[in-house]
Amino acid sequence: MKRNHIIIITALVILIGIIGFAYATNPTTFEVPKQTTPDCMIASDQIFNLINNDRHLFNIPSAQFDSTLTHDAIEISRNIPYNQISKPWDKFDHFVISKKAWTQRYYSSPQYNFDIWTNTDMNFRNDVRNRDYNRVGVGVSSDSVNYYIVILWK
Numbered sequence: 001m002k003r004n005h006i007i008i009i010t011a012l013v014i015l016i017g018i019i020g021f022a023y024a025t026n027p028t029t030f031e032v033p034k035q036t037t038p039d040c041m042i043a044s045d046q047i048f049n050l051i052n053n054d055r056h057l058f059n060i061p062s063a064q065f066d067s068t069l070t071h072d073a074i075e076i077s078r079n080i081p082y083n084q085i086s087k088p089w090d091k092f093d094h095f096v097i098s099k100k101a102w103t104q105r106y107y108s109s110p111q112y113n114f115d116i117w118t119n120t121d122m123n124f125r126n127d128v129r130n131r132d133y134n135r136v137g138v139g140v141s142s143d144s145v146n147y148y149i150v151i152l153w154k
Contacts, residue, residue, distance in 0.1 A: 020064040034148055035141060036139075065136065069135060072139070093127055094148070133135060137151070
């Protein structure tokens with residue numbers, strides 16, 4: 001009986017080692033596919049409205065919704081590598097935020113997160129307040145834990 005336990009434990013240790021090695025050599029194998037779900041569309045609309053609210057505070061005309069930019073932003077948000085979120089799309093604004101942080105009532109909210117982005121990311125703040133940008137596309141996708149947000153400007 002004791003021998004069977006040792007064999008089972010040894011097999012489990014070997015299996016865990018193989019899985020760990022496989023993950024270390026190719027972490028993308030273990031990614032959960034990103035999707036655009038109804039909650040992603042709600043988040044996208046919230047971000048679009050927050051962008052225009054911020055522009056109004058600075059007497060900047062509203063950015064117009066652009067369906068082509070939005071389509072491209074959604075596709076990019078679905079393909080952002082999990083372990084290299086800032087590359088190679090450093091010419092757009094992009095963020096990763098946990099679903100819990102996005103929706104938790106007292107800890108955080110879409111407005112709270114937007115304020116953090118505009119106060120800590122100078123590129124994003126400059127893009128939101130750039131009068132030359134008059135069209136915007138917001139793409140949001142998610143996996144089981146995070147939202148992947150991409151904002152494209154023209």
